[in-house]
Amino acid sequence: MENNLFEIKNLYHSYDGKNNVLNNINLKIEKNKIISLFGPSGSGKSTLLYIIGNLLTQSSGKVIYNFENIQKNMGFVFQNFNLINELTIFENCKIAQNIRGYEDINEILELSKNVQISELLNKYPNELSTGQLQRASILRSIVGNTKLILCDEPTGALDSKNKENIMNIFSSLKGKKTIFIVSHDDIVKSYSDKIYYIFDGSIKEA
Ligand SMILES: Nc1ncnc2c1ncn2[C@@H]1O[C@H](COP(=O)(O)OP(=O)(O)OP(=O)(O)O)[C@@H](O)[C@H]1O
Numbered sequence: 001m002e003n004n005l006f007e008i009k010n011l012y013h014s015y016d017g018k019n020n021v022l023n024n025i026n027l028k029i030e031k032n033k034i035i036s037l038f039g040p041s042g043s044g045k046s047t048l049l050y051i052i053g054n055l056l057t058q059s060s061g062k063v064i065y066n067f068e069n070i071q072k073n074m075g076f077v078f079q080n081f082n083l084i085n086e087l088t089i090f091e092n093c094k095i096a097q098n099i100r101g102y103e104d105i106n107e108i109l110e111l112s113k114n115v116q117i118s119e120l121l122n123k124y125p126n127e128l129s130t131g132q133l134q135r136a137s138i139l140r141s142i143v144g145n146t147k148l149i150l151c152d153e154p155t156g157a158l159d160s161k162n163k164e165n166i167m168n169i170f171s172s173l174k175g176k177k178t179i180f181i182v183s184h185d186d187i188v189k190s191y192s193d194k195i196y197y198i199f200d201g202s203i204k205e206a
Pocket residue numbers: 015021039040041042043044045046047048
């Protein structure tokens with residue numbers, strides 16, 4: 001278990017109590033790697049991501065986390081960014097950091113250089129391009145020393161140059177964080193340490 005950040009055991013999920021969207025998922029996710037999950041539309045990828053992220057409770061089975069303070073140690077990156085429009089990028093990140101129990105302006109400033117938005121911290125979301133918005137939402141997901149970054153189609157809204165840019169940023173974070181990406185995008189595969197496929201609620205390793 002020491003090398004694994006979390007483990008999924010005998011996990012089932014049904015939304016209607018009849019049909020299993022997830023059907024006995026068993027998975028061990030290593031620390032500090034990029035892991036991606038592919039599968040047809042409706043195969044249960046987002047459902048699994050939300051269960052891992054504690055945003056949805058499974059019907060049965062377990063997710064066993066090898067870290068404390070589960071909610072504070074997870075960050076989310078969504079296709080549509082989910083930034084608060086009334087707040088600057090800096091304020092969006094500060095709130096996330098505070099919720100995770102940290103108060104450290106330098107961390108935000110330093111990490112903003114890594115994700116190439118240090119010049120944009122005082123802008124509002126509606127002043128940024130889609131690539132910049134995605135980098136801002138990555139910054140929000142990594143401040144406060146998070147261990148696990150859960151991403152739902154993080155490259156979906158981007159052109160190919162920005163896709164490469166985002167995946168390079170994820171690559172630069174690996175070694176320090178585990179990045180778990182749900183995707184349809186082939187570009188994500190070439191950056192992944194491990195690729196899983198989900199089909200009819202069951203998982204296969206590539
Ligand atoms: N809140 C919900 N209530 C009922 N059914 C749901 C709900 N959310 C998802 N489903 C159903 O569960 C199945 C899996 O959906 P999910 O969104 O996990 O798939 P996905 O693989 O992420 O799809 P996509 O690639 O299109 O995003 C689908 O049949 C979907 O219609």
